[in-house]
Structures are given as C-alpha cells and as structure tokens.
Amino acid sequence: MASGPPNPPPHLSLPREDLYIHASSTNVSSFVSMKLSGHDNYDHWKAQMLCLMETHNMCGLVDPRFDRSLSTEIMKQHDDLLKGWIFDSVSHGVLGTVADLDSAKLVWNKLKALYDSTICFQQDLAQEKQEEKEEIKDKGISTETDSKGKDIVSEEKEVKGKGISTETDSKGNDSVSEERKTKKDQSVIDVEDPRRMYSKPPPLTPKEKVKQREDAHKSLEKDTLKGFWWGVHNTLVSHNIPLQEEINNERNTVLHLAVEKGHNNFVKSLLGYQKEDEIKEALEIRNVDGSTALHVAAILGNTNVAQLLLEKHNELLTTLGKQEKHNELLTILDHEGRDPLFKAYSSMQFETCIYLLTAVKNKQNSTIPSSFMTTGVDLLVNAISAKKYSIALNFVKQFPEFARENDQVLMAIARSFPSGLSHEETVRRYEDLGEVGMLILRTIVWSFSEFTLRWCQEGEFGRCHGISRIDEVPLRLVQWVYQFIFFLMSIVFLPLFMIHLLLREGAIKLVSYMNRIKKKEWGEAKEVLKLVCDGIKTLKVVGTHHPYYKGPLLEAACQNAYEVVNEILSKSPQALRCKDEYGHDIIQLAVIHRSDKIYNRVYQSEEGKSQYYRTIRDPLDNNMLHLAGRLAPSHELNxxxxxxxxxxxxxxxxxxxxxxxxxxxxxxxxxxxxxPGEVFTKEHEDLVKEGEKWMKTTAESCSITAGLITTIVFAASITVPGGSNQEKGVPLFTHEIAFIIFAISDAISLFTSTITLLVFLSILTARFSEQDFLVSLPRRLIIGLCALLVSTTAMIVAFGAILFLVFCHQRPWMLIPICASVCLTVVFFFIIQFPLIIDLYRSTYVPIFVKRGNSQESRFTLDNFVSEFFFFE
Structure with missing residues (x-):
C-alpha cells in the first residue's frame, strides 16, 4: 500500500505572517552545536545549519531551487533572522570576514567559498591550469596550434577506436566489445573529471599549515626534552624547520632546550647538521628572557656545552671571515643587561666562570678588561669562602691579577682558612689510636710475662691458697691485687682489640680517605695563601708594610688562623705593629678572641719577648690582664x-x-x-653559676650510680653463691677459680664504688669558687669517673663469674656467650664515658701555651701520658 508524502511540521501550516514570529523564538544552539572556525568543521556546521533552515522553510533564502513565494517584507525579515543565526554560530575570527555583508545569501556564499574544500580545490586547480597556460605562452607555443594538434590527436584516436570496434564487430566478439567500450567510457570520465587527473592530495589551507607547524613544534619539544636525536632530526627535515625557529611559548629553540636538559651529545649533533648561517643565528637568538643558549649553559654550570657553543661560534665566524668578532657571544646581554659570565657568577658556577674568563682574556690579548675585574675578584672571594680551594687555586694561577687587586681575597683566606685543622693534627689524629692500642697491649704482655707466666712456671698459682707463713700474706695479697688489675685491663682491652681487628681494613680505608681529603684541603689552602701573598708582595709599597696586609692580619688573629699570620709576617715583619680601629694590635686581639696559636707565635718572636708587649695598653687603659678578663667569644667556648x-x-x-x-x-x-680581677669576676659571673650547676648535676648522677653499685656488690658479698658448709661455714665453691674471680671482683667493685661515692660527695660540698675550677674540681671529677669505671667493670666481671659458676656447671661452652656479654657491656660503658675522661685530662694537664724558656710548643703525647701513668721509662 503506497504511502503518501510526510506531513509537514505543524508550524508550517500557520499563516505566513506568523512564521517569522515562530522562527524568531527558536533556540539556535539546539540545532547548531558548534561554532564555525575553519575548514575542519565546516561540513558539520553546514549540515546543522541546513537542518535548521529546512525546519523553518528558509532554504530558499540561500538556494533558488527552493520555494520563495513569500512577500518582500516577510522575506526581508527572514533574511535578517537567518543572517543573525549565521553570525551567532561562527567564531570571532570568521565573523570578521563576513560582518560587512548585507544579506544572508552573500554571507552563506562567502563562507562556502572560503571553507568548502571542494570549491577550494577547484579554485586551486583552475589556478594551476592558468599558470600552465601562461607558461606555455611564454615558451612561444600558440594557442591555435595547440588546439589543432589536439583535434588531430583526438580524430586519430577516434578513427583508431572505430577501426578496432569495427574489427571486433566483424568477428562477432560481443563481450570484448562491451569490455572495450567500458574502458573507453572510463577513459572519457577520467579526462572529463579533473580530480582523477591529479593524484596528489589537496593543498593545506593557511590555518591547517599553522596547526601542522604547531604539532611539529610540540613533537620537537617532546623529543628534545627526552634527548631523542633521531626524532628531532626527522621532524626538522620533514617539516623544513630551521634551527633558529622558536618552538614554545617561552620562545626557546631546540638548542635552548637541549642545553637546559644537559644533553651534551645531542647539542653536538645538533650543531653539525644544518647550514652554517642557521647555526650562527641559532647560537645568537634569545628566548623570552633574553638568554642565549650560552646563558643557559652558564646558569647550569655546563662547562662542556659552553665550550662547545663558543668554539662553534668562533669557527663559523672564521669561516665567514669575521675573526675580529670572536667570542662576541660573551657580550650578548639578556633583558636584565647580564652577560653569560655574570649569569655563571650569580649561580656560583666556578668552573664555568674560569672558562668564560679565560675566553675573555684570550679575546683581549691576555688582559682582563676593567669591567670584569670586580666580577673576577668576587668569584675568587666566594670560592675561598665556600672552601673550594682547588678551584680557588686554579683561579689564582690563571688570573693572578685578581689576587692582588685589593685585600678582599686575602681577607677571605683569613676568615675561612682551616685553622682548626693543622697538618700535624691531621697526620697524628688517627695514628694516636693505634699508639694507644699498642701501648696497652705492650703493658698487658709485659705484666703477664713478668708475673703471671712466671708464677705458672714455678707452680705458685696452684698453691696460692695454701699459705704456710703468716708473713707471706701481705706479699701474696699485693700480688693477687696486681694480677687482678691487669686481668681487668685485659678484659677491657681484648674486646677492643678484636673489634679493631674486625674493622681494621674498613677503618683504615675510611680514615685514610678522610685524612687524604683533609691534608689535600689544607695543602691547597696553604698554596693559595702563598700565591696571594707573593702577588701582593710584587706591588709597590709606600711605607713600612703593604696596606693589603693590615686587615687580613688582624682578622687572622681573631680567627686563630696561625698559618695566615705566619705567612704574612714572613713577607712583612713590620705588619706586627698594625692596629685596628679600637687600638688593638695582633697580640691583644689574640687574647680577646682566645687565639692561643697566634699568642704563642707572637710570644716566640723577638718582639714578643720585649717590654713593649708586657706593658701595652689600649685607649681605655686596659692591659693584657684586663683583656683576658673579658668573656671569650661564644664560638670559642662552644x-x-x-x-x-x-x-x-x-x-x-x-x-x-x-x-x-x-x-x-x-x-x-x-x-x-x-x-683585672674585678673585670674577670664581673664578666664570668654567669659562667661560674653554669659551671657549678654542671658539676653538681654530674656529681649527683654519678653518686646515685655509685650508691647502687655499692648496695649490689655488698649484698652479693654477704650472700655466698652456692651456699656454705654447715659444719665449718666455708663456701662450697672455695676452690673454684670462678669463685675466686667473683670474690676479688666483688671486693674491688665495692671499694672503688665507695671511693667514687666519697669523691663525688666532696664535689657536692665544695665551695665552687673561681679558683676551684682551675685544677681542684676537674681533678676530683677525673678520679671519680675513673673509679666509677673500674667499679662498674668489676661488678660486671663478678656477675659473669658467678653466673658461670652456678648455672654453667659441666657446660664450658657457655663461657663464650657470658664473656661476650661481659665484654660488650664494658666496651659500651667505655665508649660513653671515656671521651669525657679524655677531655678532662687534656683540659687539666695538657698545656696550650708555650713553656717558659722553650721555643717549641708543648704538645700532649701518648708516650708521655702512659709513661707517667704506668711509671715506664
């Protein structure tokens, strides 16, 4: 059953005068979901607009094939309405091209001509044909001859085709005739259709070309950041992008990004594949900050890339015949007026600065321009202040003029010289630990060889419990106590010795490496100091000493920089009388800042022993004792x-x-x-209170520990382990060696803990006057800590002995974990407390000043300490 035509929309059945009212209330966005922006979305936009126009019967306004049977007034209204719809559905950029047109049809046709790909292609094709015709005309080929030749060729093809067709018909081969006819028709179509005559794709519009370029830039940026050279190379070649072209919003080129990411090989490959003029322009182009690729390399401290860029630029200038402009990259400024050298200096890239300064010096025929002198001096000062003495040494060797420009370099050395790390300290610090071990081992071996081994050979040790004469008791008691003391020493030493053997290789490697670093740093600083002083010495002097020595010498006295003072005084002995703005000379500053090395250096000199320094005063009539009465600087006290x-x-x-x-x-x-006494008391009032508090706190803590040890070992002594004989009351383990060790250890622990308790009680009841802190209180503290150390060790040994005696019978293997636990505890206690004992001993008995009548500084040696303590010759 045939169906009739579809019913028109309900609104089309309204009177014609009401159609405009209904159309004007239409929501255009319900039909057109996009805004026309170019060739990419024109087809979709056109389809949606046609759907809108068909819905409201407006297609006749732009296409004469549709009905336009409306009055002139209504047509005008609909035309304005449709033009408004079109304006509302295009982008701002497209609207500018059609806003001045009068009718919707003109706007529609203009958009179609601009963005319809079919029309654009036909226009390009017609333009190509016109260009071909003009080219043929220029060659002298007439149009008439060309048309005749075409007619002749066409007739020959037609006759040949007819002949072939006739011959085929005569043979009666209808199928072949059909096939050839089809091919002929297809050839005619190919000739008539110009799209089939050209196999190349349609050319890109300007906006498509821009988008394609932007995609290429994004691909270049991505591959450059990854360091993917071949991807960048293919993109540059395929899109014919020059090296100096900007590829992102920061106006960076591929070279900028490659240098920023530190792809050195990438940069090297990049500079070698394009034309020389393009490479030169790429090296000189600046980004949004005004920075060239050399600026970026300078900021990052990439000396290798900076050298590569500068050498390549000079090579190109040589090729182009512009040798006089060599190293002009160094003079290009960014938007802040900064050159690459200043950028490297701002980032503290010292090695890059050295290279760039060398390039500047080579450009100026081995002279540094005055504009670079301040930067060079500041660089050298910062390198020394950062304790980069190897870099500073290279600076001074390559640019000696920086060292003698002013006194800032020598002042920086005086402030940062490793004065607390003298050569003798770095050499001896870790060797002393080996001396301690060897001396203690020698002591133990000597003691046992003299007593224990000899007694074992004579059989005295086995009969020690059977004393036949009463007068042998004191002698044997002394021998037992002496033996046990060295037995405790062996217990303390052997774990340390085992740990030393286990960690010796690693410790030697680590310590030797640290030692080499410190010695190297000290040696480089010493060499820099010598070169700077030598450079200053070459300058002409007006007066007794060079003015560049005064400030650094006084600063070195404040910093206790012995090597700096010694070097300056060796170059200019007259500088010893220099004074600061407060009227203090070098020895007065040494006293104020507690610089013991400087004080000893001046005291050893001939002038230091003169009457001048013994009676010297400052403008406030303070003598040397008044200055010593001032409180020392906090960094020295700490x-x-x-x-x-x-x-x-x-x-x-x-x-x-x-x-x-x-x-x-x-x-x-x-x-x-x-x-002077009043000044000292006033200045050190708070320090005396803090010292009293520190002493009391330490004494109280140690007293509690000593009291606990006394209680424990006393209880252990009256509670006999294993019980006693009911008839005689003699302990059952009397003849066991472990019980004898327990008894002696317990007794020693009790006696030493009691001594410790009494010593610390004497500290708590002291007067705590200023003079007591000089020797009396520190000496008591040393005795108390040593006694506490011995009592704790003896208590641990007694506990280990009785533990083995009671619980490890017939199981000798349990002696190993017990001894290991005892040794671990003792070693741990030594690690915690022994450094404090060493500090107390060094501070109390090791002098820091030169002995009277001796030109050599008195130093603490372990041989002297052990000899005095153990009475060795």
Whole structure:
C-alpha cells in the first residue's frame, strides 16, 4: 500500500505572517552545536545549519531551487533572522570576514567559498591550469596550434577506436566489445573529471599549515626534552624547520632546550647538521628572557656545552671571515643587561666562570678588561669562602691579577682558612689510636710475662691458697691485687682489640680517605695563601708594610688562623705593629678572641719577648690582664665540653697572662677604675653559676650510680653463691677459680664504688669558687669517673663469674656467650664515658701555651701520658 508524502511540521501550516514570529523564538544552539572556525568543521556546521533552515522553510533564502513565494517584507525579515543565526554560530575570527555583508545569501556564499574544500580545490586547480597556460605562452607555443594538434590527436584516436570496434564487430566478439567500450567510457570520465587527473592530495589551507607547524613544534619539544636525536632530526627535515625557529611559548629553540636538559651529545649533533648561517643565528637568538643558549649553559654550570657553543661560534665566524668578532657571544646581554659570565657568577658556577674568563682574556690579548675585574675578584672571594680551594687555586694561577687587586681575597683566606685543622693534627689524629692500642697491649704482655707466666712456671698459682707463713700474706695479697688489675685491663682491652681487628681494613680505608681529603684541603689552602701573598708582595709599597696586609692580619688573629699570620709576617715583619680601629694590635686581639696559636707565635718572636708587649695598653687603659678578663667569644667556648671546663680554660688564660705582664699590672686599674680581677669576676659571673650547676648535676648522677653499685656488690658479698658448709661455714665453691674471680671482683667493685661515692660527695660540698675550677674540681671529677669505671667493670666481671659458676656447671661452652656479654657491656660503658675522661685530662694537664724558656710548643703525647701513668721509662 503506497504511502503518501510526510506531513509537514505543524508550524508550517500557520499563516505566513506568523512564521517569522515562530522562527524568531527558536533556540539556535539546539540545532547548531558548534561554532564555525575553519575548514575542519565546516561540513558539520553546514549540515546543522541546513537542518535548521529546512525546519523553518528558509532554504530558499540561500538556494533558488527552493520555494520563495513569500512577500518582500516577510522575506526581508527572514533574511535578517537567518543572517543573525549565521553570525551567532561562527567564531570571532570568521565573523570578521563576513560582518560587512548585507544579506544572508552573500554571507552563506562567502563562507562556502572560503571553507568548502571542494570549491577550494577547484579554485586551486583552475589556478594551476592558468599558470600552465601562461607558461606555455611564454615558451612561444600558440594557442591555435595547440588546439589543432589536439583535434588531430583526438580524430586519430577516434578513427583508431572505430577501426578496432569495427574489427571486433566483424568477428562477432560481443563481450570484448562491451569490455572495450567500458574502458573507453572510463577513459572519457577520467579526462572529463579533473580530480582523477591529479593524484596528489589537496593543498593545506593557511590555518591547517599553522596547526601542522604547531604539532611539529610540540613533537620537537617532546623529543628534545627526552634527548631523542633521531626524532628531532626527522621532524626538522620533514617539516623544513630551521634551527633558529622558536618552538614554545617561552620562545626557546631546540638548542635552548637541549642545553637546559644537559644533553651534551645531542647539542653536538645538533650543531653539525644544518647550514652554517642557521647555526650562527641559532647560537645568537634569545628566548623570552633574553638568554642565549650560552646563558643557559652558564646558569647550569655546563662547562662542556659552553665550550662547545663558543668554539662553534668562533669557527663559523672564521669561516665567514669575521675573526675580529670572536667570542662576541660573551657580550650578548639578556633583558636584565647580564652577560653569560655574570649569569655563571650569580649561580656560583666556578668552573664555568674560569672558562668564560679565560675566553675573555684570550679575546683581549691576555688582559682582563676593567669591567670584569670586580666580577673576577668576587668569584675568587666566594670560592675561598665556600672552601673550594682547588678551584680557588686554579683561579689564582690563571688570573693572578685578581689576587692582588685589593685585600678582599686575602681577607677571605683569613676568615675561612682551616685553622682548626693543622697538618700535624691531621697526620697524628688517627695514628694516636693505634699508639694507644699498642701501648696497652705492650703493658698487658709485659705484666703477664713478668708475673703471671712466671708464677705458672714455678707452680705458685696452684698453691696460692695454701699459705704456710703468716708473713707471706701481705706479699701474696699485693700480688693477687696486681694480677687482678691487669686481668681487668685485659678484659677491657681484648674486646677492643678484636673489634679493631674486625674493622681494621674498613677503618683504615675510611680514615685514610678522610685524612687524604683533609691534608689535600689544607695543602691547597696553604698554596693559595702563598700565591696571594707573593702577588701582593710584587706591588709597590709606600711605607713600612703593604696596606693589603693590615686587615687580613688582624682578622687572622681573631680567627686563630696561625698559618695566615705566619705567612704574612714572613713577607712583612713590620705588619706586627698594625692596629685596628679600637687600638688593638695582633697580640691583644689574640687574647680577646682566645687565639692561643697566634699568642704563642707572637710570644716566640723577638718582639714578643720585649717590654713593649708586657706593658701595652689600649685607649681605655686596659692591659693584657684586663683583656683576658673579658668573656671569650661564644664560638670559642662552644668548642669545649661543659661549662666547668669552659671556665677552666678562661682561668688558664688569666694565669698565663699573669706570668706575661709585669707584677704591678695584676692590680692595675683601667679608666673605669676596675682591676683585672674585678673585670674577670664581673664578666664570668654567669659562667661560674653554669659551671657549678654542671658539676653538681654530674656529681649527683654519678653518686646515685655509685650508691647502687655499692648496695649490689655488698649484698652479693654477704650472700655466698652456692651456699656454705654447715659444719665449718666455708663456701662450697672455695676452690673454684670462678669463685675466686667473683670474690676479688666483688671486693674491688665495692671499694672503688665507695671511693667514687666519697669523691663525688666532696664535689657536692665544695665551695665552687673561681679558683676551684682551675685544677681542684676537674681533678676530683677525673678520679671519680675513673673509679666509677673500674667499679662498674668489676661488678660486671663478678656477675659473669658467678653466673658461670652456678648455672654453667659441666657446660664450658657457655663461657663464650657470658664473656661476650661481659665484654660488650664494658666496651659500651667505655665508649660513653671515656671521651669525657679524655677531655678532662687534656683540659687539666695538657698545656696550650708555650713553656717558659722553650721555643717549641708543648704538645700532649701518648708516650708521655702512659709513661707517667704506668711509671715506664
């Protein structure tokens, strides 16, 4: 059953005058979901707009094939409405091309001509044909001859075709005739259809070309950041992109990004594949910050890339015949007016700065321009302040003019010289640990060889419990105590010795590596100091000494930089009399800042022993004792352990200067009517309180520990392990060696803990006057800590012996874990407490000043310490 035509939309049945009212209320976005922006979305936009126009019967406004039987007034209304729809559905850029047109039809046709790909292709084709015709006309070929030739060729083809067709018909081969006819028709179609005559794709529109270029830039940026050279190479070649072209919003080129990511080989390949003029332009082009690729390399400190860029630029200039412009990359400024050298300096890239300065020097015929002198001096000062002495050494060797430009370089050396790391300390610091071990081992071996081994050979040890004469008791008691002391020493030493054997190789490698680093740093700093002083010495001097020596010498005295002072005084001995703005010379500054090495250096000199320094005063009439009465700087006090030892060091300075000045100066007043003693008391009032608090806190803690040990070992001594004989009351384990060890260890622990308790009680009841902190209180603290160390060790040994005796009968293998636990505990206690004992001993008994009548500084040696302690010759 045939179906009729579809019913029209309901609104089309309305009167014609009401159609405009209905169309004007239409929501265009319901039909057209996109805005026309170019060739990419024109087809979709056109389809949606046609659907909208068909819905409201407006297609006749743009296409005459549709009905237009409306009045002129209604047509005008609909035309304006349709033009408004089109304007509302295009982008801002497209609207600018059609906004001045009068009718919707003109707007529609203009958009179709601009963005319809079929029309654009036909226009391009017609343009190509016109160009071909003009080219043929230029060659002298007439159009008439060309048309005749075409007619002749066409007739010959037609006759040949007819002949073939006739011959085929005569043979009666209808199928072949059909096939050839089809081919002929197809050839005619191919000739008539121009799209089939051209196999190449349609050319890109300008916006498509822009988008394609943007995609290529994104691909270049991505591959460059990854360091993928072949991907970048293919993109550059396929899209014919020059090396100097910007590829992102920051106006960076491929070269900028490659240098920023540190792809050195990538940069090398990039500079070698394109034309020389393009490479030169790429090297000089600047990004949004005004930075060239050399700026970027300087900021990152990539010296290899900086060298590569500069050498390549100079090579291109040589090729182009512009040798006079060599190294002009160094003079290109960014938007802030900074050259690559300043960028490297701002980033503290010292090695890159050295290379760029060398390039500047080569450009200026081995001279540094005055504009670069300040930058060079600042670079050298910063390298020294950062303790990069190897770089500073290269600076001074290559650019000696920086070192003698002013006194800033020598001042930086005085402030940062590794004064706390002298050569002798770095060499001896770790060797002393080996000396300690060898001396203790020698002591133990000697003791056992003299006593224990000889007794075992004579059989005395086995009969020690059977004493036949009463007068042998004291002698045997002394022998037992002496033996046991060295037995405890062996218990302490053997674990340390085993750990030393286990970790010896690693420790030697680590310590030797650290030692080499410190010695190398000290040696480089010393060489830099010598070169700088030599450079200053070459300058002409007006006066007794060079003015560049004054400030650094006084600063070195404040920093306790012995090597700096010694080097300067060796070059200019007259600089010893220099004074600062407060009227203090070098020895006064050494006293104020507690620079013991500088004080000893001046004291050893001939002028230091003269009357001048013994009677010297500052503008406020302060003599040397007044200056020593001032509180030391905080950084000097913080180097010493505990407030008590800090006060002890201050007292040592006062006692030393009492021997240095005249006796009458001890009670002499300054302009403030204060004696040196009054100044010292006033300045150190808080330190005395802190020292008293530190001493009491330490004594209280150790007293509690000693009291606990006393209680434990006393209870263990009256509670006999294993019980006693009911008839005689003799302990059952009397003849066991482990029981004898327990008894002796327990007794020693009890006695030493009691001594410890009494010593620390004497500290708690002391007066805590200033003079007590010099020797009395530190000496008591040393005795108390040593006694506590012995008592703790003896208690652990007693516990291990009785543990083996009671629980490990007939199981000798259990002796190994018990001994290991005992040794571990003792070693742990030694690690914690022994450094404090060493600090106390060094601070109390090791002098820091030169001995009177001796030009050599007195130093603490372990041989002297052990010889004095153990009475060895």
């Amino acid at each position: 180097r010493i352990t505990g407030a008590a030892l800090q006060l002890q060091r201050e007292l040592q300075w006062r006692e030393e200067l009492k021997k240095f000045v005249f006796p009458s100066y001890i009670t002499q007043e300054n302009k403030c009517k204060k004696t």
